[in-house]
Amino acid sequence: MSNAPWAFVAALAAVPVLVPNPYVLAVLTLAGIFVIGAISLNLLLGYTGQLSLGHGAFFGLGAYASALTSLGFDIGIGFGLRLRVDPQPVWLGFLMAILVACAFGWMLGRLAFRVRGAYFVIITICFAQVLRMVALNWVELTQGPMALISIPPVSLWLPGLGVVPLVTKAQTYWLVLAVGVLAFLLVRQLVESRIGRALIALRSNEALARSVGIPVTHYLVVAAVVSAGIAGAAGSLFAHYMGIVDPDVFMFIYTVTMVIMVVTGGKGTLWGPVVGGLIFGLIPDLLRGRAAPELQWVIYGVAMILFVMFLPRGIVPGVQSLLRRRA
Amino acid sequence: MIGPLLEVRNLAVHIGGLVAIADMSFQVPEGRIVSLIGPNGAGKTTAFNVISGYMRPTKGRVLFDGADITGLPPERIATRGLVRSFQRTSVFAGCTVLENALIALHGRGRAGLLGALLRAPAQRREEARLLAEAHSMLDFVGLAARADTPAEVLAYGEQRRLGIVLAAIVSPRLLLLDEPAAGLNPSETQAAMELIQKLRDRRMTVLLVEHDMAMVMQISDSICVLNQGRIIAEGSPAEIRQHPEVISAYLGSGHWEGADAQA
Ligand SMILES: Nc1ncnc2c1ncn2[C@@H]1O[C@H](COP(=O)(O)OP(=O)(O)O)[C@@H](O)[C@H]1O
Ligand SMILES: [Mg+2]
Numbered sequence: 001m002s003n004a005p006w007a008f009v010a011a012l013a014a015v016p017v018l019v020p021n022p023y024v025l026a027v028l029t030l031a032g033i034f035v036i037g038a039i040s041l042n043l044l045l046g047y048t049g050q051l052s053l054g055h056g057a058f059f060g061l062g063a064y065a066s067a068l069t070s071l072g073f074d075i076g077i078g079f080g081l082r083l084r085v086d087p088q089p090v091w092l093g094f095l096m097a098i099l100v101a102c103a104f105g106w107m108l109g110r111l112a113f114r115v116r117g118a119y120f121v122i123i124t125i126c127f128a129q130v131l132r133m134v135a136l137n138w139v140e141l142t143q144g145p146m147a148l149i150s151i152p153p154v155s156l157w158l159p160g161l162g163v164v165p166l167v168t169k170a171q172t173y174w175l176v177l178a179v180g181v182l183a184f185l186l187v188r189q190l191v192e193s194r195i196g197r198a199l200i201a202l203r204s205n206e207a208l209a210r211s212v213g214i215p216v217t218h219y220l221v222v223a224a225v226v227s228a229g230i231a232g233a234a235g236s237l238f239a240h241y242m243g244i245v246d247p248d249v250f251m252f253i254y255t256v257t258m259v260i261m262v263v264t265g266g267k268g269t270l271w272g273p274v275v276g277g278l279i280f281g282l283i284p285d286l287l288r289g290r291a292a293p294e295l296q297w298v299i300y301g302v303a304m305i306l307f308v309m310f311l312p313r314g315i316v317p318g319v320q321s322l323l324r325r326r327a
Numbered sequence: 328m329i330g331p332l333l334e335v336r337n338l339a340v341h342i343g344g345l346v347a348i349a350d351m352s353f354q355v356p357e358g359r360i361v362s363l364i365g366p367n368g369a370g371k372t373t374a375f376n377v378i379s380g381y382m383r384p385t386k387g388r389v390l391f392d393g394a395d396i397t398g399l400p401p402e403r404i405a406t407r408g409l410v411r412s413f414q415r416t417s418v419f420a421g422c423t424v425l426e427n428a429l430i431a432l433h434g435r436g437r438a439g440l441l442g443a444l445l446r447a448p449a450q451r452r453e454e455a456r457l458l459a460e461a462h463s464m465l466d467f468v469g470l471a472a473r474a475d476t477p478a479e480v481l482a483y484g485e486q487r488r489l490g491i492v493l494a495a496i497v498s499p500r501l502l503l504l505d506e507p508a509a510g511l512n513p514s515e516t517q518a519a520m521e522l523i524q525k526l527r528d529r530r531m532t533v534l535l536v537e538h539d540m541a542m543v544m545q546i547s548d549s550i551c552v553l554n555q556g557r558i559i560a561e562g563s564p565a566e567i568r569q570h571p572e573v574i575s576a577y578l579g580s581g582h583w584e585g586a587d588a589q590a
Contacts, residue, residue: 186444193443194436194454201430204419211379211413212431212497213405222440 012177016170025169031281032176033238037254038261038273039183040230045259046267047191048223049203050116054108054124056255057131058228061104062097062235063245064135064142067151069093070240075140089163090155090240097236098229105228109221125252132250147246154240172241179237183230188270190226199223203268264307266314275315280304330393332357332501332532333378333409338387340373340556347373349556351387355501360523360533362543365553371536372414374553375503378534379411380404391501406434411503412494414536416486418478424489425474428461431493435460464496468522484515491522501532508539520546544568 016025041055072087108127115123135142142148154175155165166172190196198219201209209216239245257280265276283303287296311318331354340348348370355361363371376382378389380401389397391409399407419427436457442450465471468488473481478489491507504523508516520542527533537543543550544564552560552573560570567573 189444189446190440193446193450194433194438194457195440195443197426197430198433200422200426201419201433204421205417207381207401208413208417208419208493209430210401211405211411212493213402213410213434214430215402226440 009177009181013174016173020170022169025173027282027285029169029173029176029241031278031285032173032180033234033241034257034261034281035274035277036176036180036183036234036237037231037258038265038277039180039187040227040234041258042262042267042269042273043187043190043199043223043227043230045262046269046272047196047199047203048220049268050220051121051259052108052124052224053121053252053255053259054126054128055227055231055258056252057124057128057250058101058105058231059235059238059254060128060131060135060249062101062232063239063249064148064235065100065232066090066093066097066236067148067239067245068141069096070152071148071150073141090152090165091157093240094154094233094236097232097239099232101232101235102225102229105225106221108228109224114217128250128252128255132247135247135250142247145247147244148239149244151239151243151245153243154237176237176241179233183233184270184274186226186230190223191270195219195222200268260304264304264311264314266316266318269314269316272314272316279315330390331355332392333534334388334390335374335378336388336390338374338377338389339385340370340377340382341385342373346556348377348384351553351556351558353551353558353561355532355534357500357532358527358530359548360527360535360546362535362537362547362550363553364537364540364543364550369553370556371553372505375411375505375536379409379503405497405499408500409503410494410497410499410501412490412505412507414505414509416483416490418481418486418489418493420479421477423475423477424465424470424481425461427478427489427493428464428496429457431496432457432460434497461496464492467525468492468495469518484511487511487515488519488522491519495526495531498529499531501534502526503534503536505536506538507535508537508542516542 015028037055037059040058041052044050044052044055069085069088070090070093072085074082074084077083108124111123136144138144153165153167154172155163156175157163166175191199198209198214198216201214202216202219206216235249238249261276261280262273263276264280265274266272280300283300284296287299291299307315333355335351335353338348338351351370351374363374365371373382377384380396380399380403383398387397388395391404391407396404396407396409419430422430436453438450438453462471462474465474470485470489470492473485478486481489487507487510491504494502494504507523508519511519516539523533523535524546535543535547547564549561549563550567551558552567552570560567560573562570
């Protein structure tokens with residue numbers, strides 16, 4: 001069993017060599033970026049049990065933070081002062097994306113984890129919509145609906161080659177795969193630890209968790225920060241891969257897509273968001289050209305309903321219990 | 328120690344317009360098993376909720392080991408060494424019995440975010456130590472054979488027992504047990520009683536709420552009788568049996584033998 005995941009990663013890594021088709025690689029890269037987003041959402045939704053419907057905000061924040069850092073900006077900040085940032089290397093943008101998302105994750109954690117349930121869900125929705133309004137209206141910084149364009153591709157320092165921009169589809173694909181593996185390992189280390197047990201305890205029985213001395217709100221904030229940071233990293237990859245970011249990254253549909261990926265794949269399992277993310281990340285492209293756009297969404301929705309009906313706990317737990325019954 | 332381990336002073340709890348606790352004062356000396364008894368609705372669970380930090384009192388103070396803990400959140404109170412069990416069966420569903428025990432051992436570990444991510448040798452040693460402690464506790468209480476069973480599929484009696492274990496594994500100085508024998512058959516009740524005595528022998532002070540009078544009379548060092556939100560009598564089991572007010576208010580009305588019907 002412990003070798004199977006690495007075989008899976010090796011197989012994924014071999015795709016650009018075996019199938020050097022730019023379209024296939026582009027589709028897989030984009031799906032991979034969403035898998036990373038789903039992995040990050042799973043930490044909150046799956047392990048702590050808190051439904052955040054503003055998760056796309058961290059993704060969008062990462063995209064904007066990374067794009068703005070690498071493009072540079074010059075804005076008025078009131079009192080006649082200006083803030084000017086020259087274009088920075090892309091790796092710095094990537095770090096900024098994580099930092100900014102973590103900071104907002106911390107704030108949301110502090111603020112919203114004082115309330116639970118429906119109120120928490122509403123606050124997270126508002127959070128994303130407010131950011132969308134900011135991105136639309138703070139034209140000096142974000143260009144508003146005109147979008148940030150000409151975002152440079154990710155550059156990487158490679159031994160012997162120096163700093164090289166990752167321009168080919170295969171290079172970007174490998175980068176996304178590497179970040180995805182890192183995100184997976186990060187979440188695995190976390191949930192299979194004392195902190196992970198505290199998160200699961202919170203999900204399972206909050207009153208009991210507190211009674212044995214677990215400061216649940218503290219661990220909720222920890223989970224929110226890590227989750228937001230990973231989502232920010234995914235957003236950064238998205239920005240540099242697409243080369244363009246507009247306020248639509250804050251649209252509700254991105255969050256909903258990630259929730260669908262986590263829930264159908266199996267929330268609270270390590271592989272759930274990977275499986276769900278790949279399925280629902282690839283469906284739109286598999287249907288493209290074969291079905292009208294409206295029909296694509298119908299198929300998307302029907303597939304989701306079928307999965308939830310027949311595998312209510314998600315694909316991964318469902319398949320696991322099937323295999324166990326066989327054995 | 329000079330003062331009592333727990334002191335409840337003039338506690339009052341009003342829920343909406345209802346007076347759940349009118350004016351309650353009592354003490355729990357260290358090393359004893361003290362029982363709080365009274366008819367349903369007398370305010371026992373409410374008192375536990377206030378003492379363990381789940382509810383704020385309208386009036387009054389709770390002192391633990393001489394320090395005022397009134398209004399502290401439950402996790403802080405637990406960390407100070409006061410842990411309660413719940414009247415309604417309460418376990419970590421979806422986790423195995425062993426995982427339940429490991430969760431409750433949270434306070435015995437130190438590993439933070441960095442430790443969890445890097446899994447340094449110190450962290451692995453800590454995990455191994457917690458695992459050993461969890462196993463030894465399950466051995467101690469006779470749940471070792473159930474270690475890998477999901478908590479929610481345990482038999483009712485075993486779930487009740489696990490509920491006590493989760494509180495006891497924290498090794499609190501004061502353990503609050505809310506009707507640990509509720510719904511148990513006579514042999515399970517006997518086992519629960521022995522477990523509580525073993526915990527006392529492990530230097531835990533116990534404050535017990537229980538309807539099974541035979542059990543209360545047998546294991547308590549002293550008893551507080553609560554009726555309509557007030558303590559009406561306090562004393563040794565022998566004294567309580569003789570107490571006229573207790574007999575008329577509580578014991579006389581058939582609760583004495585019919586304890587099981589209360590559950
Ligand atoms: N959360 C609550 N809301 C409203 N009334 C409550 C609540 N908790 C307790 N009460 C009331 O307070 C009184 C004491 O209840 P409780 O402490 O549960 O009694 P006991 O545990 O002694 O049976 C009862 O009248 C009960 O109805
Ligand atoms: Mg009660």
